[in-house]
Amino acid sequence: MKILRKKFLLDFCFPKFCLGCYKNCNSYLCFSCFKKITYTGQIINSPLLYVKESIIIADSSDSILNKLIRAYYFQGIKEISIILAELFRVFWQGRNFSEPKHYQLFAFPESRENIYRRGYSANQEIVRLIATHFNYPLLNAEAKEEGLKTSLIVFSIFQIPKKKLMKELLKLPGHKEVYLVFLVAREASQNFTNYL
Known part of the structure; x- marks a missing residue:
């Protein structure tokens, strides 16, 4: 009962509104704005060893x-x-794959200052939800079968990962190919293109 009261008070004092059209709809993204988002998936051939594709997911409508x-x-x-x-x-399911693959997910670690300021790891939260939806194991879950060659999906939001950490990650055994996936705003996608 107390939890319901707190939720009611929070919703009353701090109502949720759509960040696209600012409509009071009890969500940060209404359905009409969700339909407006069109993806620009830039697939880049990365010079980094073992990296098959670097995928930058950006929004063509920019805001x-x-x-x-x-x-x-x-x-x-x-x-x-x-x-x-x-x-x-939505973006990942829209991609066409020639053969079924086994994927593992890895969230790029963030600095302790960012996690402390925010209260959570931005990459880890999204990767956990993606893993639950697609039933992909996390890299540290040790759910890999013996002799199974997996494809590793490395996920990062907003931040550019350090190349030193990238090289250490790619040395891990058991992965036949690595996909780098960055979820960024369109204005920042050029920085990622230059980095890769």
């Missing part, structure tokens, strides 16, 4: 996804992780 990412990454609104994970799911 909605940018606001969602900034609110999630900088303002610490944890509920937006569900929306961003859903956007990733």
Whole structure:
């Protein structure tokens, strides 16, 4: 009962509104704005060893996804992780794969300062939701079968991972190919293109 009262008070004092059209709809993204998001998936041939594809997911309309990412990454609104994970799911399921593969997920670690300021790891939260939806094991879950060659999906939101950490990750055995997936706003996608 107390939890319901707290939720009612929070919703009353701090109502949720769509970050796209600012409509009071009890969600940070309404359905009409969700339909407006069109993806620009840039697939880059990375010079890094063992990396098959570097995929940059950006929003061609420039504003909605940018606001969602900034609110999630900088303002610490944890509920937006569900929306961003859903956007990733829609994009990932739209890709055509020639053969069924076994995937593992890895979230790039963040600095302790960012996690402390925000209260959670931005990458880890989204990766956990994606793993639950697609039934992909996490890299540290040790769910790999003997002799099974897996494809590793490395996920990062907003931040550019350090190359030193990337090289250490690619030395891990058992992965036949690695996909780098970055969920960024369109304005930041050029930085990732230059990095890769």
